[in-house]
Amino acid sequence: MIYTVTFNPSLDYVVHMETFLSGDINRADREMIYPGGKGINVALVLGNLHIPAKILGFTAGFTGREIERLAKKNGGDCDFITLEEGYSRINMKISADEETAVNGIGPDISEEKLQALLRQIxxxxxxxxxxxxGSIPADIPNDIYEQILRRIQGRNIRTVVDATGDLLKNVIKYRPFLIKPNNFELGELFSVDLHTDEEILVCAKRLQSMGARNILVSLGDDGALLLGEDEKIYRMQAPRGNLVNSVGAGDSMVAGFLAGFEASQGDLQEALKMGISAGSASAFQEWLASEADIQEIYKKIPK
Known part of the structure; x- marks a missing residue:
């Protein structure tokens, strides 16, 4: 079983309009509401690929109930901890001549509820x-990912961390199975700008020497680079297509990688191919890609 944790899920309210005028009344041409959060996205794409995944995290209020309803409607297996006070956040994205986003804050998470999640894990x-x-709410200890990996250290549990900055850097010593920074996030870890595969590899190898087993670096429309624990370098281009929505593409890549790894019994080349297929397929959709969307892209990627 695969478990995903989303500390601060959201209702994502996406509106489309031709132009957006600040300080004026704007009317949407169309709108969508989705359950949001990186862990939720990973689990839903895994479900689309027939890989069982359970969604852990926190919800609160009527927005939290709607997040859970929509996640279940889209095949999610939810085991959220319900908070008695506050509301799960609403994130608003305005897609017009430019993209504008306003992200909510989210509810407070008590120590009692946090301990309940740790017991689940x-x-x-x-x-x-x-x-x-993903990121964590401000009232959660900033070493929570470290706490979690420390608790399960030494057990035969593969861990995946998709986070940024110190939240990622500080867990490398616990030898996560997979980390997935993009090239900008990877550069930020070492305060450098990365432009070439060679520069990316230098930083990826540093992370591997610190403990990370597999480093998957997403490169947007240029595909991805994987430094495997087998000490091999895998590089694959992404198929061309029309970018519709980048939100969820990285999460879909993680889901595709895990699905490909499982289906191929540990073939990293196949895992990368399925990861790029899932990430690209979601980028070309309004929301998360279906199995048919992913398989269509998969067939276009050379072996």
Missing amino acids: EQIKDGDVLVLA
Whole structure:
């Protein structure tokens, strides 16, 4: 079983309009509402690929109930912890001549509820996979990812961390199975600008020497580079297509990688190919890609 954790899920309210005028009344041409959060996205794409995944995290209020309803409607297996006070956040994205986003704050998470989540994680069995994805709320200890990996250290649980900055850097010593920075996030970890594959590899190798097993660096429409724990370098281009929505593409890449790794019994080349297929397919859609969308892209990528 794969478990994903989303500390601060959201209702994503997406509106499309031809132009957006600040300080004026704007009317949407069309609108959509989705359950949001990196861990939720990973789990839903895994579900689309027939890989069981359970969604952990926190919800609150009527917005939290709607997040859970929509996640379940789209095939999600939810085991959220309900907070008695506050509301899960609403993130608004305005897609016009430019893209504008306003992200909500989210509810406070008490120490009691946080401990309840940690107990859930302790029940994960050997052979399972744990995905920690995204930022954390301000009232959560900034070492929470470290706390989680420390609790399961030494067990046969593959861990995936998709985060940025110190949240990522400080967990490398716990030897996560997979990390997925993009090239900008990777450069920020070492305060450098990365422009070439060679420069990216230098930083990826530093992270591997610090403990990370597989480093998957997403490169947008230029595909991805994977430094595998087998010490091989894998490089694959992304197929061309019309970018519709980049939100969720990276999460879809993580889901595709895990699905490809499982289906191929550990073939990193196949995992990368499925990761790029899923990430690209979601980028070309309004929301997360279906299995048919992913398979269509997969067939276009050379072996």
